[in-house]
Amino acid sequence: MGDIDANRCVLGVDTGGTKTALAAVDGHGRILFSKTISSPSTDEKMMVKALLDLVDWGISESANKGLDVRGIGVGCAGFILRDEGILAESPHVTWSMVPLKRLVGEHAGLPTFLDNDANVAALGERLAGVCRGVDDFVYIAIGTGIGGAVCIGGEVYTGHRGTAGEMGHTIIEPGGPLCDCGNRGCLEAVAAGTALEREAARFMDEDETSILRKMCGGDRGKLTGEMISEAAEGGDQAALEAFDYVAGYLGLGLVNLIHLFDPEMVVLGGGVSHSGHLLLDKIRDVVKERGIPALVEGATIVLSTLGQDAGLVGSAALAWEGIGRLS
Amino acid sequence: MGDIDANRCVLGVDTGGTKTALAAVDGHGRILFSKTISSPSTDEKMMVKALLDLVDWGISESANKGLDVRGIGVGCAGFILRDEGILAESPHVTWSMVPLKRLVGEHAGLPTFLDNDANVAALGERLAGVCRGVDDFVYIAIGTGIGGAVCIGGEVYTGHRGTAGEMGHTIIEPGGPLCDCGNRGCLEAVAAGTALEREAARFMDEDETSILRKMCGGDRGKLTGEMISEAAEGGDQAALEAFDYVAGYLGLGLVNLIHLFDPEMVVLGGGVSHSGHLLLDKIRDVVKERGIPALVEGATIVLSTLGQDAGLVGSAALAWEGIGRLS
Numbered sequence: 001m002g003d004i005d006a007n008r009c010v011l012g013v014d015t016g017g018t019k020t021a022l023a024a025v026d027g028h029g030r031i032l033f034s035k036t037i038s039s040p041s042t043d044e045k046m047m048v049k050a051l052l053d054l055v056d057w058g059i060s061e062s063a064n065k066g067l068d069v070r071g072i073g074v075g076c077a078g079f080i081l082r083d084e085g086i087l088a089e090s091p092h093v094t095w096s097m098v099p100l101k102r103l104v105g106e107h108a109g110l111p112t113f114l115d116n117d118a119n120v121a122a123l124g125e126r127l128a129g130v131c132r133g134v135d136d137f138v139y140i141a142i143g144t145g146i147g148g149a150v151c152i153g154g155e156v157y158t159g160h161r162g163t164a165g166e167m168g169h170t171i172i173e174p175g176g177p178l179c180d181c182g183n184r185g186c187l188e189a190v191a192a193g194t195a196l197e198r199e200a201a202r203f204m205d206e207d208e209t210s211i212l213r214k215m216c217g218g219d220r221g222k223l224t225g226e227m228i229s230e231a232a233e234g235g236d237q238a239a240l241e242a243f244d245y246v247a248g249y250l251g252l253g254l255v256n257l258i259h260l261f262d263p264e265m266v267v268l269g270g271g272v273s274h275s276g277h278l279l280l281d282k283i284r285d286v287v288k289e290r291g292i293p294a295l296v297e298g299a300t301i302v303l304s305t306l307g308q309d310a311g312l313v314g315s316a317a318l319a320w321e322g323i324g325r326l327s
Numbered sequence: 328m329g330d331i332d333a334n335r336c337v338l339g340v341d342t343g344g345t346k347t348a349l350a351a352v353d354g355h356g357r358i359l360f361s362k363t364i365s366s367p368s369t370d371e372k373m374m375v376k377a378l379l380d381l382v383d384w385g386i387s388e389s390a391n392k393g394l395d396v397r398g399i400g401v402g403c404a405g406f407i408l409r410d411e412g413i414l415a416e417s418p419h420v421t422w423s424m425v426p427l428k429r430l431v432g433e434h435a436g437l438p439t440f441l442d443n444d445a446n447v448a449a450l451g452e453r454l455a456g457v458c459r460g461v462d463d464f465v466y467i468a469i470g471t472g473i474g475g476a477v478c479i480g481g482e483v484y485t486g487h488r489g490t491a492g493e494m495g496h497t498i499i500e501p502g503g504p505l506c507d508c509g510n511r512g513c514l515e516a517v518a519a520g521t522a523l524e525r526e527a528a529r530f531m532d533e534d535e536t537s538i539l540r541k542m543c544g545g546d547r548g549k550l551t552g553e554m555i556s557e558a559a560e561g562g563d564q565a566a567l568e569a570f571d572y573v574a575g576y577l578g579l580g581l582v583n584l585i586h587l588f589d590p591e592m593v594v595l596g597g598g599v600s601h602s603g604h605l606l607l608d609k610i611r612d613v614v615k616e617r618g619i620p621a622l623v624e625g626a627t628i629v630l631s632t633l634g635q636d637a638g639l640v641g642s643a644a645l646a647w648e649g650i651g652r653l654s
Contacts, residue, residue: 079621136486136487150587152479152484157479158589159463159588159589159590160463160589160590160591160625160626161589161625162589163586163589163621163622163625164587164588164589165587165589166586166587166619166622167586167587169586169619169622170582170583170586170587171499171579171582171583171617172498172499172501173500173501174499174500174579181619183617183618183619184617252498252501255497255498256497256498256583257587259490259493259494259496259497260477260491260492260493260494260497260584260587260588261486261491261587262485262486262487262488262489262490262491262492263486263487264487290498290510290511291510292493292496292508292510294406294490295490295493295496298487298488298490299487
């Protein structure tokens with residue numbers, strides 16, 4: 001990117017159930033300015049209105065700063081019909097079949113692109129995060145649930161109908177705990193935030209000395225991921241065992257992903273990357289122990305470096321990629 | 328393919344531990360003539376010699392029939408370094424790091440291509456089998472073990488270093504039976520021929536009336552897949568339960584593959600396709616029951632139609648594909 005492009009940017013929008021953020025991002029993935037608003041409600045029309053207002057603000061702010069906005073990328077939690085630019089379903093908001101790409105694009109008069117949060121986060125890590133310049137990698141977002149994306153040859157692999165990469169709902173323990181999807185033993189049911197809380201409660205029940213008992217006032221329903229992280233940092237046995245449980249299954253899940261996709265890198269993102277140091281050693285041990293050496297030795301396992309910004313930088317990466325395809 | 332190409336063919340070679348076959352195959356995947364020899368021994372030099380002799384025979388036989396041989400495709404059980412054209416390791420023969428592509432190519436003076444047996448079988452099904460014209464599919468070869476290949480956009484997906492698609496060694500039951508690879512609960516350990524025999528023996532032990540007891544003379548070590556198929560065809564409960572066990576895990580494995588790759592089709596090949604009717608209903612039931620409807624409803628699950636010929640037609644498909652890339 002030469003000097004001539006120095007004033008070019010795109011707007012990345014990261015929209016979720018509790019907040020929506022916008023950033024102007026340059027071609028190197030650097031955030032030039034940004035703004036975060038609380039999502040006004042779970043109502044579809046209010047959400048769209050707030051989003052369009054934020055885009056208006058971003059465009060006028062860019063103009064004030066002498067920036068030339070080339071396009072807009074929007075990343076959303078939920079099930080996206082990417083080619084049609086439609087947000088079909090979202091876990092947090094009541095919107096359904098919203099033609100978000102067209103609504104934003106027509107409103108702003110700019111090329112606009114839409115994809116789900118995990119896919120854009122993967123693109124963000126590739127543009128400006130831990131896997132810059134890496135073409136073949138698996139991105140796994142571990143939060144309350146597990147999402148992810150597989151990058152092949154530098155592009156997110158979407159499959160025949162656009163639903164590929166659903167790693168959270170691969171079955172890893174057929175007789176295991178119920179998953180939100182109704183199935184049993186999905187990776188998400190044994191290796192994400194909900195599992196961490198469930199297992200911490202179980203280990204806490206077995207361990208009278210656990211500090212977790214105090215932290216949640218004896219009410220296991222009040223245990224949060226933050227409490228468990230804090231307790232684990234302090235050396236609490238029950239909390240450490242809960243992390244160990246989750247990391248063990250993440251390790252198995254990664255073995256499967258590496259055996260199937262043969263990536264150069266596996267990136268762990270999502271909320272869990274804050275507690276990555278509590279997981280990473282065990283994950284690497286399990287991959288080493290249970291993977292076929294010739295298959296797993298080529299894949300590096302790393303933590304996301306974009307953290308909170310993955311969604312914003314990623315939506316921008318989506319826009320840059322889309323504009324590149326158009327031109 | 329016009330009339331002008333009617334006399335063009337390639338030679339497909341399917342080489343394994345017990346036998347090696349060669350066929351001349353036209354551009355539509357039709358076998359024009361073929362020959363099968365017993366693999367002379369497990370010795371590497373003898374194997375290469377026998378293979379080159381068979382290729383010589385194929386070339387002179389083609390000349391006799393007025394056929395114009397354009398290239399050679401070789402499919403091998405084992406771990407292949409595809410770009411280098413090297414057979415790195417094989418489960419049945421002692422050969423190691425054999426530059427088979429170069430050896431055959433230089434000997435015959437023809438463009439030669441090498442890949443593993445599952446990858447070529449997938450190409451064969453696409454050229455002339457059940458998934459003709461299908462670009463995105465998963466091929467799973469279920470024999471003594473489980474191999475497979477993932478076709479994306481009409482090409483076998485090989486991953487970053489060429490080892491992708493190792494579906495037999497994805498972990499599906501972490502505390503399950505030991506696998507040949509040393510791991511526990513790989514798909515191969517619960518859903519292939521060895522598992523079928525192990526489970527049939529177990530069900531037979533529990534069932535005094537099972538005909539399997541007679542068939543193997545009471546010696547569970549003598550149970551074969553053929554016996555179990557035959558007994559199941561006759562309605563033997565122990566044999567049927569063994570098929571049910573295997574089909575259950577195959578169903579779970581397919582859920583995972585569909586959730587990850589979003590294919591248009593899943594093809595079941597390998598030795599098990601002979602007994603496909605004993606597996607297919609249960610597999611489809613499990614996929615329907617344990618898959619996410621929106622994700623699995625787009626994928627058709629079918630049996631290979633090439634059967635025994637998949638390796639031959641597939642090696643030929645590999646050659647046609649390779650020649651197409653060169654020209």
